[in-house]
Structure formats: C-alpha cells, structure tokens
Amino acid sequence: MISVRGLRKHYKVHKRPPGLKAALRSLIHRSYTTVKAVDGISFDIRPGERVGFLGPNGAGKTTTLKVLSGLLYPSDGEVTVDGHVPQKREEAFLKKIMLVMGQKQQLLWDLPPAETFELNRAIYDVPQAQYKKTISDLIELLEIGDLIGKPTRQLSLGERMKCELAAALIHQPRVLFLDEPTIGLDVAMQATMRTFIKEYNEKYGATLILTSHYMDDVAALCPRVIVIDKGLLSYDGGLDALVQRVRPEKRVVLRLSEEVDAGRLSPLGRVVTHEPGTAVLQVQQEAVNATITRALSTLPVMDLTVENAPLEEVMSELFAESKARRTAVSEPVPA
Structure with missing residues (x-):
C-alpha cells in the first residue's frame, strides 16, 4: 500500500x-x-x-x-x-x-x-x-x-x-x-x-x-x-x-499487605520503586520464576503482576542509543 x-x-x-x-x-x-x-x-x-x-x-x-x-x-x-x-x-x-x-x-x-x-x-x-x-x-x-x-x-x-x-x-x-x-x-x-x-x-x-x-x-x-x-x-x-531488544528485563509489581523494609526486597532484584504497600522490582527475564517463588515465600504478597518495561523508557533508551551512534560517527578519528 x-x-x-x-x-x-x-x-x-x-x-x-x-x-x-x-x-x-x-x-x-x-x-x-x-x-x-x-x-x-x-x-x-x-x-x-x-x-x-x-x-x-x-x-x-x-x-x-x-x-x-x-x-x-x-x-x-x-x-x-x-x-x-x-x-x-x-x-x-x-x-x-x-x-x-x-x-x-x-x-x-x-x-x-x-x-x-x-x-x-x-x-x-x-x-x-x-x-x-x-x-x-x-x-x-x-x-x-x-x-x-x-x-x-x-x-x-x-x-x-x-x-x-x-x-x-x-x-x-x-x-x-x-x-x-x-x-x-x-x-x-x-x-x-x-x-x-x-x-x-x-x-x-x-x-x-x-x-x-x-x-x-x-x-x-x-x-x-x-x-x-x-x-x-x-x-x-x-x-x-x-x-525485548532494548529492555529485555521484566518488572515484577508487588502489592503487599504490610510495609516491608527495603533490605528484604533488594535480594530479589533491583528495586525500581518502593512505597508502603507496593514495590516494583526489575529482574532478568530468566530469573522471573525464581523471583516470584521467593517473593511469595518470604513477603506478605497480596497481588503480583509481571510486566515489560514502560514503553516510554524503551523509546527514551532507543533515542539515547541513536544519539550515541551519531556522536560516534561525527567525532574525528585521532591521527
């Protein structure tokens, strides 16, 4: 077309x-x-x-x-x-x-x-x-x-x-x-x-x-x-x-029945946000199942979802990569 x-x-x-x-x-x-x-x-x-x-x-x-x-x-x-x-x-x-x-x-x-x-x-x-x-x-x-x-x-x-x-x-x-x-x-x-x-x-x-x-x-x-x-x-x-290419990691979103100390969250993955009753962890794709199992067994989890990284972050990172490539091409090669 x-x-x-x-x-x-x-x-x-x-x-x-x-x-x-x-x-x-x-x-x-x-x-x-x-x-x-x-x-x-x-x-x-x-x-x-x-x-x-x-x-x-x-x-x-x-x-x-x-x-x-x-x-x-x-x-x-x-x-x-x-x-x-x-x-x-x-x-x-x-x-x-x-x-x-x-x-x-x-x-x-x-x-x-x-x-x-x-x-x-x-x-x-x-x-x-x-x-x-x-x-x-x-x-x-x-x-x-x-x-x-x-x-x-x-x-x-x-x-x-x-x-x-x-x-x-x-x-x-x-x-x-x-x-x-x-x-x-x-x-x-x-x-x-x-x-x-x-x-x-x-x-x-x-x-x-x-x-x-x-x-x-x-x-x-x-x-x-x-x-x-x-x-x-x-x-x-x-x-x-x-x-998947730009941000292959997953976000594990936890809803908790009580406030949890950040020290209990960090072993599960990178803590993206942590507020009373909620927490968002970033984990490698291959570690999602293990993270979910450990979270359910060690934390007071009421609800749990697994999501991709926000599309806004994906696009921002893609634009940053593109800018870096342009900068590398435009820089003069040392003699």
Missing part, C-alpha cells in the same frame, strides 16, 4: 544573529544552512496495517506524513501510496487518503459539524446513499449524535476531535495518516479515540500510520513501529521485539 525508497526532504533555512545591524545586513547578504528533516529513509507498509511512526520532536515524522499525503515534494527518493505518486495530487489519490493533525482543524468555527460533513461530502463527491450510511455508522461509533448540530465553538476539545475524525472519514479513505490525534485529550477521551480508530481499521481494512507521543496510543493500536531520529531510520519492526 505504501512504498518509500530513499526519501529525503531538505530545507534551506536563513539564519542570522539578533540585532538591528544583523537584520539590515541580511537584506543584502543572507546566510543559509541546510536542515535535513528526512535523510534517506525506506520502508513498506502492507494494506490494512496499523503502524506507529515514532521519534522525538524534530525527528521528521510530520514531514514524512506531509510527503506521503502530497503536501510536500521530496528532495529525493521515490514514494508511492496505493500505486499513486503523492505529489501529483491526482483526484483518485486524494479520494483514498486523509491526513488528520491533532493541532489543526477543518471544522468551521461558527457552524455545526454537520455543515462540515455535508461540505466534505460535496468535495469528495460521495453519493447521498453512501454518505447517509457512512455518517450514520460514524455517529454511532463515536457517539456524537447530540453534538453535530451545535456550533463548533461550543464543543469541548474532545468533542471537536471526535467530530474532526468523523469529517475526515466521510469518504471512507483507504489510508489514514494520523498525526497526534489524541493530543490534549484526557485519559478517558484518549481511550475512546483509540477504540474508534481500531474499530474503523478492522471494519474498513484501512491502512493506518500513527504518530503520537502518548505511548498508550502506540501500545494499543500498533503491532509494528517505525522509529526515526534526526531524519534517519532507527528501527522498523514489531513493538514487542523492540521492547
């Missing part, structure tokens, strides 16, 4: 120091620097896949999504989406995709969302019968029946985002580019949005690329992740495999 080969997107950016003299000097002579937003990444995504597209701020995630949706021209490389070259902006291509950005909105501020729905129906030339069926399904899935008649300015952020998604899906796109769709939403609304996105993917077989700094979104929706950093590909593969 999506094929990317050697994608590069470089910008020339004007830079100058502050001050009036520098401002006047820049009118005559400008100095430019090249910013490599994306610098030669390649990947393929199959139809119906849900893929997390991750990286720190400034990694090139949004730039890549804009190239895939045809909003930006690549500096180099080849990109196709369902057989189309995005920058050609063919009508058939535009009817197959949708880019949803959590920090942008298409709803008309003083009009109810229903007006935007009807506008999008006309723009995408959706037949009335199909439109009525689609909007009925979306209203039911997103539970927005009592919202679509209110002016957009009267809706909360979460209500607006649900209506934004509905507006984006009027034409039943085959490819969804979601850029921070849950940004700013509370925990309950984030869960609602994740459930809807997953249901839409399963019902219509849509291909999904998701960028998000909320790791709960990624864990719930994306079996596969692509990680980029400073425009370079750091990882492409299964989310579980990434966790």
